[in-house]
Amino acid sequence: MARTPTHPxxxxxxxxxxxxxxxxxxxxxxVAQLDAAGADIACGGFDIPVxxxxxxxxxxxxxxxxxxxxxxxxTSRMNALRRAEMDETxxxxxxxxxxxxxxxxxx
Amino acid sequence: MARTPTHPxxxxxxxxxxxxxxxxxxxxxxVAQLDAAGADIACGGFDIPVxxxxxxxxxxxxxxxxxxxxxxxxTSRMNALRRAEMDETxxxxxxxxxxxxxxxxxx
DNA sequence: ATCGAAGTTTGACAGCGATCGAACTTCTGC
DNA sequence: GCAGAAGTTCGATCGCTGTCAAACTTCGAT
Numbered sequence: 001m002a003r004t005p006t007h008p009x010x011x012x013x014x015x016x017x018x019x020x021x022x023x024x025x026x027x028x029x030x031v032a033q034l035d036a037a038g039a040d041i042a043c044g045g046f047d048i049p050v051x052x053x054x055x056x057x058x059x060x061x062x063x064x065x066x067x068x069x070x071x072x073x074x075t076s077r078m079n080a081l082r083r084a085e086m087d088e089t090x091x092x093x094x095x096x097x098x099x100x101x102x103x104x105x106x107x
Numbered sequence: 108m109a110r111t112p113t114h115p116x117x118x119x120x121x122x123x124x125x126x127x128x129x130x131x132x133x134x135x136x137x138v139a140q141l142d143a144a145g146a147d148i149a150c151g152g153f154d155i156p157v158x159x160x161x162x163x164x165x166x167x168x169x170x171x172x173x174x175x176x177x178x179x180x181x182t183s184r185m186n187a188l189r190r191a192e193m194d195e196t197x198x199x200x201x202x203x204x205x206x207x208x209x210x211x212x213x214x
Numbered sequence: 215a216t217c218g219a220a221g222t223t224t225g226a227c228a229g230c231g232a233t234c235g236a237a238c239t240t241c242t243g244c
Numbered sequence: 245g246c247a248g249a250a251g252t253t254c255g256a257t258c259g260c261t262g263t264c265a266a267a268c269t270t271c272g273a274t
Binding site: 024026050053058072075 | 234236
Binding site for chain 2: 015016019020022023025090091092093095096097
């Protein structure tokens with residue numbers, strides 16, 4: 001595993017790529033969990049119904065789309081939601097997809 | 108072809124289905140063209156790089172997701188964007204995906 | 215009735231993407 | 245050093261989806 005995985009710059013964000021990342025329910029769940037937690041989460045800390053190798057695949061897709069930033073802490077790989085950068089490029093998109101909006105309207 | 112094709116009710120709108128519909132560039136283009144035109148458009152009136160049978164498939168997907176409403180006028184099948192209903196269920200989603208926001212910010 | 219225009223239906227195909235298990239790497243703790 | 249924990253990589257399925265051509269249906273105009 002590379003010490004410093006590839007992260008796209010904000011200028012390289014692409015709507016098609018981001019959509020293809022977010023259309024998968026597992027990946028959308030990952031983003032939603034990060035958003036709800038408001039904190040970084042290790043790969044193993046998510047509640048997702050797939051094997052480790054599949055999880056690795058999903059995190060890679062999210063990272064390459066620019067949705068998350070990954071960094072190592074010991075043997076754990078932490079995941080951070082790049083929300084501000086996403087909001088800057090695609091305003092309203094994450095709000096519309098993470099069901100935050102519903103919770104916010106409610107209270 | 109059925110006289111009255113199946114259209115889901117707003118209460119049946121499903122985010123996963125809508126996303127799967129909008130992740131395809133051709134379908135997103137159809138929605139964008141409808142949105143930009145602000146008027147209904149016949150199937151043959153779109154600028155899309157696919158055959159007629161493929162186009163039929165895309166319109167079906169969009170209709171079953173609730174994104175468009177279809178009705179016949181003679182031999183032409185008209186397509187209407189169900190924007191208000193979509194906005195009601197998924198506020199901000201179409202704005203984020205049809206690049207309207209960019210145009211609106213500009214002027 | 216006939217012909218053309220506009221879509222639909224059907225069947226087939228190709229490619230992609232999600233999924234898994236197994237083997238491997240790397241770090242932590244003892 | 246050794247064992248275990250946390251991920252990654254590799255290879256192989258497998259189902260789904262976008263695509264098209266060909267044949268068909270329906271409507272409008274002549």
